[in-house]
Amino acid sequence: MQVGGADQEQSILAKDLIQYKDNIKEAVKEGVFFLLICGAYQLFGKYYKDVEGNIIPGLEIFDYYTEAILDRKKRCIGNIVIEVSLNDIKTKIIGFENHGGQTFDIDTPFGDVLLGNGNKFGDNKEGFFLPNVIATYLHGPLLSKNPELSDYIIQYCLKRKYQEEIILEPLDDSFENLCRKQLIERFLKNN
Amino acid sequence: MKNFFIILAMKIVYLGLKILGKNGGNLLGKIAYDWNPNIFRYFKINCPIIAVTATNGKTMTNNAIGYVFQEAGKKVISNTEGNNMETGILSTLLKHCSLTGKIKADYLVFEVDEGYVPVVFKDLKLDTLVILDFFRDQLDRNGEVESLILRINEFLKTYSGNLILNNDDPNVARLGHANPNNSNVYYFSVEKYEHATEKIKEAGEGKFCPFCNTRIEYEYYQYSHIGKFHCPNCNFGNNDIYKIATNIDLKNRTFQVDGITYQTKFNSIYNIYNFVAVITCASLYQIDTQILQKAIANFVLNNGRLEELSIQNIPTIINLAKNPTGANVSLRILNEDDTEKELLFVLNDNMADGFDVSWIWDINFDTLNHVSRIVTSGTRAYDIAIRIKTAGFDVHKIEPYLDLNEAVKALYQTNIKKYVIANYTSLQPTRNEILKLS
Numbered sequence A: 001m002q003v004g005g006a007d008q009e010q011s012i013l014a015k016d017l018i019q020y021k022d023n024i025k026e027a028v029k030e031g032v033f034f035l036l037i038c039g040a041y042q043l044f045g046k047y048y049k050d051v052e053g054n055i056i057p058g059l060e061i062f063d064y065y066t067e068a069i070l071d072r073k074k075r076c077i078g079n080i081v082i083e084v085s086l087n088d089i090k091t092k093i094i095g096f097e098n099h100g101g102q103t104f105d106i107d108t109p110f111g112d113v114l115l116g117n118g119n120k121f122g123d124n125k126e127g128f129f130l131p132n133v134i135a136t137y138l139h140g141p142l143l144s145k146n147p148e149l150s151d152y153i154i155q156y157c158l159k160r161k162y163q164e165e166i167i168l169e170p171l172d173d174s175f176e177n178l179c180r181k182q183l184i185e186r187f188l189k190n191n
Numbered sequence B: 001m002k003n004f005f006i007i008l009a010m011k012i013v014y015l016g017l018k019i020l021g022k023n024g025g026n027l028l029g030k031i032a033y034d035w036n037p038n039i040f041r042y043f044k045i046n047c048p049i050i051a052v053t054a055t056n057g058k059t060m061t062n063n064a065i066g067y068v069f070q071e072a073g074k075k076v077i078s079n080t081e082g083n084n085m086e087t088g089i090l091s092t093l094l095k096h097c098s099l100t101g102k103i104k105a106d107y108l109v110f111e112v113d114e115g116y117v118p119v120v121f122k123d124l125k126l127d128t129l130v131i132l133d134f135f136r137d138q139l140d141r142n143g144e145v146e147s148l149i150l151r152i153n154e155f156l157k158t159y160s161g162n163l164i165l166n167n168d169d170p171n172v173a174r175l176g177h178a179n180p181n182n183s184n185v186y187y188f189s190v191e192k193y194e195h196a197t198e199k200i201k202e203a204g205e206g207k208f209c210p211f212c213n214t215r216i217e218y219e220y221y222q223y224s225h226i227g228k229f230h231c232p233n234c235n236f237g238n239n240d241i242y243k244i245a246t247n248i249d250l251k252n253r254t255f256q257v258d259g260i261t262y263q264t265k266f267n268s269i270y271n272i273y274n275f276v277a278v279i280t281c282a283s284l285y286q287i288d289t290q291i292l293q294k295a296i297a298n299f300v301l302n303n304g305r306l307e308e309l310s311i312q313n314i315p316t317i318i319n320l321a322k323n324p325t326g327a328n329v330s331l332r333i334l335n336e337d338d339t340e341k342e343l344l345f346v347l348n349d350n351m352a353d354g355f356d357v358s359w360i361w362d363i364n365f366d367t368l369n370h371v372s373r374i375v376t377s378g379t380r381a382y383d384i385a386i387r388i389k390t391a392g393f394d395v396h397k398i399e400p401y402l403d404l405n406e407a408v409k410a411l412y413q414t415n416i417k418k419y420v421i422a423n424y425t426s427l428q429p430t431r432n433e434i435l436k437l438s
């Protein structure tokens, strides 16, 4: 048998991480910030059930679980826009989703879907959220597309480290803002 | 009888297309294939079929092989326009066959999409298969490249024709083991060139041996994951090399194989690999070395693939980049040129490009050599501008324009040498906009 490529690396990673399960759980409890995207999002849940019905155990940090869509050709693929609330300020997050997994049992989603699928085919909720955990199917890449989200994460981490509210010095986000304006207009035009 | 009528019908459609001045792309093949997916069996072909497959470099290598054979006086039928799926190849056959399915040629040379090799050659007898490279990028979340390598591996298990493999790509070299009884496996390689590195320079996949899961070791990387490698555990990669290019001189655009110097019109390491594949193939069919030398010296691709133009006396180099490896190869050429230059990068996200543009984050924009300004355009002009800004390039020297016409005008405001990189659907519009200025 030959193994190789993305799956090979993913399983090497998962096997390695599972030894540190308790440390990761502890870190989450202590408020260390976690940004989990796609495979990592799924890995932090209870399990992943693949197309053949095999259960691949997760790190069991959170209670959600993921099941593959039975039709192999069907995937949630495309541009996606969600609305999230960061420190009580509503903002739109843009990205690209590409996943076959359908994630269930989320009580605290990251955002409301304005365009795209989200946690499941045709879902209206996307991702999983705690103040120190953002788990999502959005890449695009996420941070360069969404400066408010980057600022939220940086601010959270600085506050945790220095135990005080820190105001970030503004950076030149003019390209990022032009990009967001263009894409949000384009994506939501037909909605 | 049915196939006879299919071919007759397609000949009539083809005639109609010709009268309308249309080429038809893969239309004929599409109709015929829908009618009878087994129609490949009907063709009577008495000459060798050569096929080229890869992630990158198919069109160039395919066209160069066809060109070399033609220059050697052979009649070649080839899908030079790049219609490389089963319907495209079928179209080419339908255009050139007689009503009874006979094809008169000395060689059929086909560029074949990586996914379609097993489909097309289920019923067509393949004489030589050339495999150049398989690249995976971050868009390949579903492991599609790995599964297509496995499908080709499966096909090769019962294949005993010539197999020409790039020994410097582990994804390709592994296929030489698919059929241990095939004695017609020929590996080619390229000697370490001036800009080869000890560490991988462009984003690459973690590489594990497909046979024993050990981490593969590299002596050097030529570009991306292409380089001299071997598995320290099972020795995978240590093959006898049939043809190796040596004395790579990109400045003078020369290299040697078997002590013979080849002059080319190309200046990238990536093209040297394509040419060694061409030379390997020509050698298997006893093409005269002098003819080969001359053909390689004259071979050009005038379709925006490493095309060199002079626009208002400003040297301009245009290259297609539909994936990170393509873009990285273009940037390598740019970085190996010490003169001052400006870059135009055009990025679209239409259906044929793929809607996901996050592959641009696999492009290495670090330490650009003497680039004084970058103009970006396309439907994702801002995305690519942000990518370049993030790499540390001075934001005040980046100019994004959603409008391509404005972008090209802005680019030619100065007399500085231009490099142009455009992705799939943006290439021809960009080329046309630039040619308007000449």
Ligand SMILES: [Zn+2]
Pocket: B209, B210, B211, B212, B213, B214, B231, B232, B233, B234, B235, B236
């Ligand atoms: Zn090995």
